[in-house]
Amino acid sequence: MSNDNARRGFSGVSRRTVLKAAGAGAVLSAAGLPSRLFAQEPLKVAAIYTVPFEQQWVSRLHKAANAAKDRGEIEYVATENVANNDYERVMREYAEAGNKLILGEVFGVEDAARSVAADYPDVAFLMGSSFKPDPALPNFSTFDNYIQDASYLSGLVAGAMTKSKNIGMVGGYPIPEVNRLMNAFMAGVKEVAPDTKFQVAFIGSWFDPPKAKETAFAQIDAGADLMYAERFGVSDAAKERKVLAVGNVIDTQADYPDTVVVSALWHFEPTLAKAIAEVKAGTFKAEDYGVYSFMKEGGCSLSPLGTFEGKVPEETMKLVADKEKAIKDGSFTVEINDAEPKSS
Missing domain, CATH: 3.40.50.2300 (Response regulator)
Structure with a gap:
């Protein structure tokens, strides 16, 4: 099965199965997240993508992260074309490397991704997902393109x-x-x-x-x-x-x-900006970031007509x-x- 076929829930993981990744023993405390980061220190951010950087959906995340990097707000590393069966390993490597915010899209690897988050309570995870965040996993937030x-x-x-x-x-x-x-x-x-x-x-x-x-x-x-x-x-x-x-x-x-x-x-920028601010303030918690894709939040827009100006x-x-x-x-x-x- 290709990465594309597996990406959002087509890798044998039922999209309708209730997630129980945290388990009874994985109830975490938000206190595990860093209480503060010095303002002058760029936040270490990593991203894991199952498709190429140029793919539409992923390109929006990559663009927003690179812009934040260029502004000096974050350090940013990313890996593209990660197979679903390799996603957990890459997540763990980035967590072990000291990244404090990890981005990605886990539609096909929900259970594995949440298990990794449970093992790294001092790392914030912001992941594209069809499921909602779990209060028992306070360092794992979800988002999607509600445009x-x-x-x-x-x-x-x-x-x-x-x-x-x-x-x-x-x-x-x-x-x-x-x-x-x-x-x-x-x-x-x-x-x-x-x-x-x-x-x-x-x-x-x-x-x-x-x-x-x-x-x-x-x-x-x-x-x-x-x-x-x-x-x-x-x-x-x-x-x-x-x-x-x-x-x-x-x-x-x-x-x-x-x-x-x-x-x-x-426009993924409002979503990412919210996450960066929360991590730096030590207030990151399990939230649904989908609202930041709404037009009233600046998360989406209609493109200019450009060459079709005057033709509509x-x-x-x-x-x-x-x-x-x-x-x-x-x-x-x-x-x-x-x-x-x-x-x-």
Whole structure:
């Protein structure tokens, strides 16, 4: 089984199994975490990724950590392409090396990761996870890319740009991290173009551009004139067939200036900044950091139209601006729907 197939719960670990990694004897005290760090000392941070640095999701973590490193706030080391069956070993090595904050994504190695955290109560762990933090494991916090706000706004734009009212959507796996973004996007589309049909497919991988591209070709052949590019490879197919695409997590318009209309961007900086501050203050505890990906927290945004400036209807962009304002002031809430999206 490849790293991609195993990454978020497809390595034989049931995603629906209740985590009991800490066990009865692993109840920890938050007092084990360092009470303070001298302000002038950069925090030692390490990260463990199961995919390449350039993969969309991981690239956001890597970018935010490097920015903090450049500001002198942290020392930062990272390892990419770590196999799930090797993840625990790398975690332990980084903990033994004196790193005080360890980042990563443990969707396929939940039990092992939490067991490591239980063995190193003086190290803070901030991990991408579908599960919630456990108060019995106070040095292990979770996060995820809750960018449904920006995904919804990108759907408003897509609804105005599709002419065939047929949109293709290619995702990695039908799990909450993907489903909620697809569903928010579809909700935005339907608000502008309620008669739109969707072709939804999952490629069973987090990083397989050729497979994503072939899946996108099939959807375009079936009438899609706009693609939701949740995976790398989809925009390549859209470019070759001269249809449009909407991006996810990162902005790739520079590479596809005539294809990618807009993207829902994830900004990991607020999440990381919160964790760094808590570790330095000695107040890090088991928390769900997912909220720091919300638009009102600065965790996501809609990319500029760039090369598509003036090509999206003016009334649509006014609607986008109004909805963005409402999201930020709390008068409108985008639904978080983790159910698997279906073709229609």
